[in-house]
Amino acid sequence: MADGEGADDGADDSGPHVRSLLGVYVLDALPPEEERRVADHLAGCDGCGAAYREVADTPSLLGLLDEDDLR
Incomplete structure (x- = not known):
């Protein structure tokens, strides 16, 4: 288990955790229903929420790259 994750990390009162979707979420690439979830x-x-805050700036940072940075 990673730091900050409990043994019951698969679900809580609001349903399954969404960490595996955060990358797609911050890139605004989820279908509307999934985005709402x-x-x-x-x-x-x-x-x-803490995991989201760690990746929330990714789209802005990717915008700073140019083609040469991606080689």
């Missing part, structure tokens, strides 16, 4: 979960789950 993730947003609703983030509103009530401190652990997933």
Whole structure:
């Protein structure tokens, strides 16, 4: 188990955790229904909310790269 994750990390009162979807969520690439599910979960789950804050700036940072950076 990673730091900050409990043995029951698969679900809580708001349903399954959404950490595996956060990359797609921050890139705004989820279908609308799934995006709502993730947003609703983030509103009530401190652990997933913290994980989201760690990756939330990724799209902005990717925008700073140019083609030469990707080689």
